[in-house]
Amino acid sequence: MTVRVLGVPYDAQSSFLRGPAQAPAAVRRVLHCGSANYETELGGDVHPDRWHDLGDLDIPDHAEQALTVIEQAARSASDGHRLLSIGGDHMVTWPLVRGVGTHWPTLTIVHFDAHPDLYDNLDGNRFSHACPFARIMEEGLVERLVQIGIRTLTGHQRDQAERFGVEVHEYRTWNRSLPDNLDGPVYVTIDVDALDPAFAPGVSHHEPGGMTTRELLSCLHELAARPVEVVAADLVEINPRRDVHDMTAMVGAKLVRELLGLMASAGGSDPVH
Ligand code: MN
Ligand code: MN
Numbered sequence: 001m002t003v004r005v006l007g008v009p010y011d012a013q014s015s016f017l018r019g020p021a022q023a024p025a026a027v028r029r030v031l032h033c034g035s036a037n038y039e040t041e042l043g044g045d046v047h048p049d050r051w052h053d054l055g056d057l058d059i060p061d062h063a064e065q066a067l068t069v070i071e072q073a074a075r076s077a078s079d080g081h082r083l084l085s086i087g088g089d090h091m092v093t094w095p096l097v098r099g100v101g102t103h104w105p106t107l108t109i110v111h112f113d114a115h116p117d118l119y120d121n122l123d124g125n126r127f128s129h130a131c132p133f134a135r136i137m138e139e140g141l142v143e144r145l146v147q148i149g150i151r152t153l154t155g156h157q158r159d160q161a162e163r164f165g166v167e168v169h170e171y172r173t174w175n176r177s178l179p180d181n182l183d184g185p186v187y188v189t190i191d192v193d194a195l196d197p198a199f200a201p202g203v204s205h206h207e208p209g210g211m212t213t214r215e216l217l218s219c220l221h222e223l224a225a226r227p228v229e230v231v232a233a234d235l236v237e238i239n240p241r242r243d244v245h246d247m248t249a250m251v252g253a254k255l256v257r258e259l260l261g262l263m264a265s266a267g268g269s270d271p272v273h
Contacts, residue, residue, distance in 0.1 A: 001080070001081060001082055002051060002052055002081055002082070002264075003050075003051040003052070003081065003082040003083075003084055003260055003263045003264050004051070004052045004053075004054050004077050004078075004081045004082065004083050004084070005051060005052070005053045005054060005084045005085075005086065005256075005260075006054045006055075006056075006057065006073065006074070006077050006083060006084070006085045006086070007024030007025070007028070007054075007055060007056030007057065007085075007086050008024065008056075008057055008059070008070060008085050008086065008087045008088040008092045008096070008234075009021040009022070009023070009024050009025070009056050009057065009059065009087075009088060010057075010059045010061075010066055010070070010087065010088045010089065010091070010092055011088065011089045012061040012062075012063070012066065012089075013063065013089050013091035013125070013127050013128050013129045014089045014129055014204060015122055015123070015125075015128055015129060015130055016204050016205060017204040017239060017241070017242070018241075019204060019239035019240060019241035019242065020087060020088055020089045020204065020236065020237055020238060020239050021088065022239075022240040022241065023086060023087060023088065023235075023236075023237075023238040023239070023240060023249075023252065024056050024086040024087075024088070025056075025240075026238065026240040026243070026246070026249040026252070027086050027235070027238065027249055027252040027253055027256060028053075028086075029249070030246050030249040030250050030252070030253045031253040031256055031257070032048070035250070036250075036253070036254070036257075038257065039257075040257050040258050040260070040261030040262075041217070041221070041258065042221060042224060042258075042261055042265075044260070044261030044262075044264060044265060046257050046260040046261055046264065050260075050264065051084075051260055051264070052081075054077060057069060057070065057073050063091075063127040066091075066095075067094070067095045067098075067127075068095075069095075070092055070095035070096060070099070071095035071096075071098045071099045072099065073099065074095060074096045074098070074099025074100055075098075075099035075100075075102050075103075076099075077099075078099060078100045078103055078104075078231075078232055079103060082230075082231055082232060082263040082264070083096075083100060083231075083232045083233075084232070084233050084234070084235075084256065084259055084260060084263060085232075085233070085234040085235070086234070086235050086236075086252070086256070087234055087235065087236035087237070088234075088236050088237075089129040089204075089236060089237060090113070090117055090129040090130075090132055090189075090191050090236045090237055091127055091128065091129045091131075091132050092132075092234065092236060093132045093133075093136070093189050093234055093236065094132040094135045094136055096232070096234055097109070097136050097141050097142065097187060098139070098141060100187060100231070100232040101141045101142065103231075104185045104187075104231050104232070106142075106143050106184050106185065107141070107142040107143060107184070107185055107186070107187045107231075108142065108143055108144040108145075108146065108182060108183070108184050108185070108186050108187070108228075109133075109136070109142050109144070109145045109146065109186075109187045109188075109189060110146050110148070110178070110182070110186055110187070110188050110189070110219075110223070111133065111145060111146065111147045111148065111189045111191075112147075112148050112149050112188075112189070112190045112191060112194035112211070112216060112219070113147060113148075113149055113150065113189075113191035113193065113194050114149055114150065114151050114152055114171075114191070114193045114194055114205065114207035114210055115130065115150070115152045115191070115193070115205070115207070116133065116147055116150050116152070116153060116157045116160075116161060116166070116168060117129065117130055117131060117132050117133045117134075117191075118131070118133050118134050118137075118157045118160040118161055118164070118166065119131045119134060119156065119157065119160070120134055120156070120160065129237075133145060133147075133164075133166070134160055134164070137164035137165075137166065138164075142187070143184065144167065144184075145164070145165075145166045145167065146167045146169070146178075146179060146182070147161075147166060147167065147168045147169060148169045148171075148174060148178075148194070148211075148219065149169075149171050149174075149194035149195075149210060149211050149216075150168050150169065150170050150171060151170065151171045151172065151207060151209055151210065152207060153168070153170065167179065171209070171210065171211065172209075176215060176218075177222065178219055178222050178223065178226070182223075182226055182228050183227065183228055184228065184229075185228070185229050185231045186223065186228045186229065186230045186231065187230075187231065187232045187233065187234075188220075188223070188230055188232075188233040188234075188259065188262075189233070189234050189236065190216070190233070190234070190235050190236070190255060190259075191236050191237045192235065192236070192237050192238050192248060192251065192252065192255075193205050193206070193207055193210070193237055194210060194211050194216065195210050195211050195212070195213060195216060195251065196208065196209065196210035196211060196212065197210070199211075199212060199213045199247075199251065200213075200238075200247070200248045200251050201242060201243065201244050201247060201248060202238055202239050202240060202241075202242045202243025202244065202247065202248030202249065203237050203238065203239050203242065203248065204237060204239045204242065205237075213251055213254075216255070217254075217255075217258060220255075220258045220259065220262055221258075223262060224261075224262050224265065230259075230262050230263050231263070232263075233259045233262075233263065235252055235255055235256065235259070238252050
């Protein structure tokens with residue numbers, strides 16, 4: 001199974017700052033700038049001839065139209081292939097999971113983020129990037145949602161997490177490991193603001209007191225050692241307008257390499273058609 005990479009340059013559901021629509025171009029530029037090689041820490045070869053870059057989607061700002069464009073692209077791109085998407089604000093994960101979920105109806109999402117993104121609505125907007133996991137759980141798109149790095153829970157979002165059975169690992173008490181009982185096909189979504197802003201300043205919402213880059217990489221390596229298949233992943237919320245010397249784009253490029261290695265090395269069981 002080959003891995004396909006899809007740029008999802010959409011940031012119209014950002015509640016605070018625009019900019020993540022520029023992330024696919026920024027991450028690609030840094031990935032291919034010659035600064036680093038194309039091998040993963042675990043020894044995987046992720047040279048560009050080992051995966052297929054589908055380029056960027058053309059997405060209108062209008063929320064319903066954007067949902068349709070992204071969902072259809074994800075459904076087609078993940079048909080018989082692993083899909084790594086580069087967003088975009090976190091709203092894009094909702095249609096991406098809809099699309100991928102047509103082939104993998106029993107997904108577990110492993111979600112790295114400072115924020116649970118479980119608001120029913122933000123200022124009346126149910127499409128906001130603060131809401132995608134409420135939508136995903138309401139639609140029953142996945143079996144499990146495991147959140148790691150969380151440090152901004154509100155009372156409302158605690159209620160939402162309980163209502164949907166979300167497994168929230170707050171960063172302040174997290175045991176620095178993934179849950180023991182992970183199984184099934186896994187969708188990894190990485191909101192780069194899970195990391196401390198010291199490691200990744202190029203995000204819209206700086207939330208101090210976050211994960212180290214190494215902790216996040218260790219989680220990906222732990223997934224590689226588990227009996228799970230990472231069938232799709234996304235990388236969201238990099239905001240190049242706030243980046244410093246491409247530091248965050250470089251974190252993104254590193255995560256892309258490790259995710260490519262993780263998905264290329266996963267087993268080959270067939271999705272449901
Ligand atoms: Mn998020
Ligand atoms: Mn976030």
